[in-house]
Amino acid sequence: MEKIEVDMLDDVFERFLSNFQLFKDRDVLRHDYVPPKLPHRETLIKYLGMIVAPILKMARCSNVFIYGKPGTGKTVAMKYVLSRLERKAAESGASVKVAYVNCRLAGTEYRVFTSLCEAIEVHVPFTGLAVGEIFDRLKKGLEVRKVSFIAVLDEIDELVKTRGDGLLYELTRINEVLASSKVSIVGISNDLCFKELLEPRVLSSLSEEEIMFRPYDASELRDILQERAKLAFCGNVLLDGAIGLCAALAAGEHGDARRALDLLRVAGEVAERNNADAITEDHVREAARRIEHDRVFDALTNLTTHSKLVLFSVYFLGKANISAAITGDIYEVYGELCKEVGTSTLTQRRVSGLINELDAMGLLNARVVSRGRYGRTKKISLAIPRSPFKKIYANDDYLDLLTNFTPTCLKGKLRRS
DNA sequence: TGTCCACTGGAACGTACGGCTT
């Protein structure tokens, strides 16, 4: 046994030493990489450049609102423009500061303001102060530094949906109180209906300019992948068919370039692990399977206990042939599961909220239906295969006892379905 | 046509917690 392992490792090392490598630079395929060329976005980048250019002369540029579906190049195009702008400002000695904040990752207004403060080197505690206080420090910092400041707020819709547009309102008004600095705002949103959430006065000042990024089609995705592949892989290790398949799969999912790049990167890793000399269509198909599996696995393992119990309830209902359960059914099974694992139950209102969260994560399908005199409720089914369930939770110290449990309340329900 | 069911989902509020300012 030991001998075999040594030989296998020997193979791996020999291969490495022989200098055969698929990847030249795998980071090039990551989402946050800004490439030197952005195919099919040249016009938009030029337009963005024209909008922000006044910054270089210490004038305020128009606020911009950029929208488009995920993976359409909004973020990377903006980062590209920002990097060139900073470079030009350094050359010309213009006093320019830029801040890029992903509002979804920041999570709260407080953290967004904190990031903006950091960008102009105003250091603030990461908690403990009132939002208003952080905002005041930002204003003071800007006033002292005498800069043209451009704040890019990515995924701004996520913040507005949960916290309202107070932050945006404050920011759009900040120039009224600043004498020696100018602030411009770029809002980026994945949600095309986002504008409806904004108050008219916020909307009108945010969208002085509007830019729409439309999804890529398969041939455009192919160009993007080819461009990145030149930087990411060695020689001709990537077959044309593989690129085409990556592009086709991603085009099928609303032309998402990030998805295409993920597929390519994982396909490369699959090929690497298989000691293959080239990346083929089979590697891409395997990559697609692996990405989906990893997504489900990560989501399932990182849930809170009660979300897991709710998901388990839907799993059991599905097992009992109740494929589209209603909220009441789930709450009943959930109650039993809580009892079984010895935890207290949440209220039905809260469970209803958890169902919505699981729906948003793509783990459940939930649809509000009216059943006439039998009331209005949600029909809920699993959005993922049942097979990984047992496997994933068999290793969970707390939930493994549920894998062989049968809720008693399901016996009566079986007849109904 | 009105009633009624089984919820939905918004809003207000409570509690615990970590961390800052004074």
Added chain:
DNA sequence: AAGCCGTACGTTCCAGTGGACA
């Protein structure tokens, strides 16, 4: 140390809803 802050997670209350049924 006290007071205050934001955040996360939860409860309670309740008006609103869409369509089957009498």
